[in-house]
Amino acid sequence: xxxxxxxxxxxxxxxxxxxxxxxxxxxxxxxxxxxxxxxxxxxxxxxxxxxxxxxxxxxxxxxxxxxxxxxxxxxxxxxxxxxxxxxxxxxxxxxxxxxxxxxxxxxxxxxxxxxxxxxxxxxxxxxxxxxxxxxxxxxxxxxxxxxxxxxxxxxxxxxxxxxxxxxxxxxxxxxxxxxxxxxxxxxxxxxxxxxxxxxxxxxxxxxxxxxxxxxxxxxxxxxxxxxxxxxxxxxxxxxxxxxxxxxxxxxxxxxxxxxxxxxxxxxxxxxxxxxxxxxxxxxxxxxxxxxxxxxxxxxxxxxxxxxxxxxxxxxxxxxxxxxxxxxxxxxxxxxxxxxxxxxxxxxxxxxxxxxxxxxxxxxxxxxxxxxxxxxxxxxxxxxxxxxxxxxxxxxxxxxxxxxxxxxxxxxxxxxxxxxxxxxxxxxxxxxxxxxxxxxxxxxxxxxxxxxxxxxxxxxxxxxxxxxxxxxxxxxxxxxxxxxxxxxxxxxxxxxxxxxxxxxx
Numbered sequence: 001x002x003x004x005x006x007x008x009x010x011x012x013x014x015x016x017x018x019x020x021x022x023x024x025x026x027x028x029x030x031x032x033x034x035x036x037x038x039x040x041x042x043x044x045x046x047x048x049x050x051x052x053x054x055x056x057x058x059x060x061x062x063x064x065x066x067x068x069x070x071x072x073x074x075x076x077x078x079x080x081x082x083x084x085x086x087x088x089x090x091x092x093x094x095x096x097x098x099x100x101x102x103x104x105x106x107x108x109x110x111x112x113x114x115x116x117x118x119x120x121x122x123x124x125x126x127x128x129x130x131x132x133x134x135x136x137x138x139x140x141x142x143x144x145x146x147x148x149x150x151x152x153x154x155x156x157x158x159x160x161x162x163x164x165x166x167x168x169x170x171x172x173x174x175x176x177x178x179x180x181x182x183x184x185x186x187x188x189x190x191x192x193x194x195x196x197x198x199x200x201x202x203x204x205x206x207x208x209x210x211x212x213x214x215x216x217x218x219x220x221x222x223x224x225x226x227x228x229x230x231x232x233x234x235x236x237x238x239x240x241x242x243x244x245x246x247x248x249x250x251x252x253x254x255x256x257x258x259x260x261x262x263x264x265x266x267x268x269x270x271x272x273x274x275x276x277x278x279x280x281x282x283x284x285x286x287x288x289x290x291x292x293x294x295x296x297x298x299x300x301x302x303x304x305x306x307x308x309x310x311x312x313x314x315x316x317x318x319x320x321x322x323x324x325x326x327x328x329x330x331x332x333x334x335x336x337x338x339x340x341x342x343x344x345x346x347x348x349x350x351x352x353x354x355x356x357x358x359x360x361x362x363x364x365x366x367x368x369x370x371x372x373x374x375x376x377x378x379x380x381x382x383x384x385x386x387x388x389x390x391x392x393x394x395x396x397x398x399x400x401x402x403x404x405x406x407x408x409x410x411x412x413x414x415x416x417x418x419x420x421x422x423x424x425x426x427x428x429x430x431x432x433x434x435x436x437x438x439x440x441x442x443x444x445x446x447x448x449x450x451x452x453x454x455x456x457x458x459x460x461x462x463x464x465x466x467x468x469x470x471x472x473x474x475x476x477x478x479x480x481x482x483x484x485x486x487x488x489x490x491x492x493x494x495x496x497x498x499x500x501x502x503x504x
Contacts, residue, residue, distance in 0.1 A: 015186040018099065018133070019047055020069040020092045021108030022125065025076035025146065027244040027318030028114050029474055030466025032078025032375045036087050039072030040397070043095070047071045053176040060176070063183050064104070069095035071108055075398060075420065076318040078375075078466070079114040080121070089125055096132050104138045104182045105129070107157070108175060111147015112242035112318075120249050123152035130156050135503040138192055140182035142175045144168065146207050146242050150249040154198040154500050159185065160255055162237045164224050166211045167448055181234055192504075193234050193257040197268035197497035201252035203279050203484045206243045206469055208311065208445045208460060211285040216278035223274060227267050232260025238271055244318050244467045246478045256497075265497040272495040279484050284469075285446045286460040291329055294461040298439045299335055299342055303456035305434055308441045312465030313376070314420075317445055319467045321418030322350045324372035325379040326463050330441065331407060341409035342438040347421035348399075348413035349383065350374070355416045358389045358403035365389050367405060371414050379464045385412055391430040404430050411437075422448035445469070 024034060047068030048054040054061050070092045074080075096102075107129070113121045126139070140159035143149070145166060154160075159181045163174050185191060210217045221238065228236040239253040252275060256268040286309070289297065298306040315321035327346055335341050351371025358367050367389055370382035387407035394401050399419035405412045411432055413421065421427065421442055427434045434440045435454055442451065445467070447458060462469050472486065482490035 015064045015103040015183070016067065016099070016101070017064045017104040017106060017182065018067045018069055018096055018102045019071065019106045019108070020096065020129070021071045022088055022113065023072070023108065023110035023144070024074040024080065025110060025112040025242060025318045026079050026114035027076070027466040028079055028246050029244055029468070030078045030318060030320045030376060031378070032320040032466070033116070034074055034077040034080045034084065036084035038074040038077065039088060040074070041070055041072035041088060041091070043070055044068055051175060052172060053179065060179060060183070063187070067099040067102065075418070076316055078318070078320065079116050082116050082118065085115045085118065085121060089128060093128060093132050096129065100133065102133055102137045103186055104140065105133060106179050106182060107139055107141040109141055109143050109147065111143040111149065111239070112245065114245045114247070119247055120150045120152060122148070123150045123156070126153055126156040130503070138182060138185060140178045142178035143239070145238065145240050147239055148241050148249045149198070149239050149253040149255055151198065151500070154196060154255060156503060158192045158503065159234060159257055160237065161235045162239055164212070164221050166207055166217070167446060169449060177235070185234070190259070192502050194259045194502065195257065195261050195264040196500040196502060197256045197264045198500050199254045199268050199272040199495055199497055201254065201272055201276055201495065202480065202482060202490070202493050203252045203276065204241055204243050204250060204471070204479065205282055205485070206445070206471065207240065207317070208285055208469055209282040210240045211446050214285055216281045220274050220278065223271065227256070227271060230263055230267065232263045233258035233267060236267055236271060238275055243471055244474070246476050248478060248480050250479050251483065265499070268497040269495060276493070276495060284460055286458050288460045288462055291326055291461045291463055294459045295330065295333065297459060301457055304438050305436070305440045305454065305456055306438065307447060307451060307455045307458040308439065309445060309447065309458070309460040310441055310443045310463050311445050311460055312463035312468045314443055314445045314465070314467050315418050316420045316422065317467040319443065319465045320376035321443060322372045322374055323376050323379055323465045324349065324381065324383040326441065326461070327372070327412065328380045328383050330410060331383065336410050337408040339409055344410045344439040344441060345427065345432055345434055345437050346410060346412045346441045347427070348415050348419060348443065350416070350418045351414045352416045354385060354405070354414050355401050355403050358392060358405065358414070359401070361389050363389055363392055376466065385414070393430055402430060404432065420444060423450045424454060
């Protein structure tokens with residue numbers, strides 16, 4: 001293991017840094033299960049591809065000798081099977097063993113993985129990594145602000161940061177910051193920060209109430225970058241946590257790392273208080289209503305396209321993606337039952353059998369079959385689609401095959417496998433023009449940037465599903481109580497910084 005304070009050594013020998021990571025949001029309130037193939041795991045040199053800052057000629061790439069192991073990222077979904085988790089973890093550990101020792105490790109996590117029969121998977125993962133690479137290696141971790149930071153994760157990580165924007169327009173910037181922080185600590189010879197402050201905050205809110213587009217999260221998160229830029233501080237971060245899993249680690253957290261003990265402690269406590277003190281002010285990022293009220297408003301509006309978020313089964317947050325309740329209600333409304341009714345795009349519903357029918361019928365052909373509710377039929381059975389095929393597209397990474405079936409005035413996107421629709425191109429490649437549709441209904445929570453930019457108006461429909469926005473309807477049994485907002489009049493918690501021992 002080299003000591004990087006020696007300038008001559010810096011010139012002749014580069015630090016040895018490994019790369020690995022697993023990422024998913026897993027709802028424990030969804031009956032869906034996530035298997036290994038959903039992670040689309042990358043190995044070896046293929047690991048670099050999703051990270052622009054790791055380009056062959058990039059300054060970052062040239063500052064170390066890199067040993068990419070395995071990075072797997074899944075669409076949000078249900079809990080990961082134990083078999084899938086163990087397989088991915090063991091493949092990662094086997095790869096890490098091949099090139100020991102390491103000066104550093106970049107660990108790319110989401111932080112909201114749930115695994116069947118296992119609490120705190122990220123804490124388990126990093127503990128097992130430590131047993132392989134040892135305590136001297138500096139681990140720098142990048143996370144989603146909707147992840148969870150358990151004490152076990154905090155104990156085993158050395159540098160840690162998370163996104164500062166929701167929607168996550170700074171995702172790649174955050175990952176690069178985690179890598180650059182690691183490089184700077186190695187190159188300077190400073191090594192591990194002397195202090196890590198960790199503060200759990202008993203608040204559990206959905207991302208749709210903590211978007212940094214609006215207050216109070218806008219101001220709370222605006223303070224993070226200046227806090228992290230102080231002398232004596234390496235990084236500072238606030239995690240909202242993940243609301244749709246039922247584990248003791250699910251809550252907000254502040255963590256600050258650095259070499260100045262007083263600044264680390266006071267900065268962490270200031271950020272934690274700022275999050276807690278405005279807890280009652282967090283509100284939905286858009287107007288809300290039940291589905292009937294949302295459709296009534298959209299039909300009556302003269303603003304088009306009018307977007308409706310079908311939030312309860314949002315696959316970008318861990319929903320099964322195949323709940324048919326909303327689509328069933330839409331098709332039952334008389335306004336949409338004739339071809340000259342208000343134009344509506346529905347994105348989307350999985351229906352592999354109906355996709356096969358559509359392929360056999362071809363564009364312009366007729367189909368009459370069922371879709372959805374194979375995974376989550378708690379709210380409605382499979383929905384019948386009797387209409388005309390207007391598009392067939394193959395080759396999408398997530399959906400595999402997509403077809404569009406027009407029923408009355410509704411264009412329903414049916415997929416072989418579930419897929420979130422959050423970019424304009426997701427629609428236009430299917431011959432659909434969302435900008436000219438009267439109404440666009442999307443299984444999503446807050447609108448992703450491209451959808452947000454094209455909306456003329458927007459409402460968040462409080463629909464049922466595995467990521468129900470009404471947290472009080474969810475059967476929590478294992479989160480730590482009291483917890484705001486489930487316990488609205490809870491006493492003020494102790495938000496003193498807990499200093500975590502640095503691994504040596």
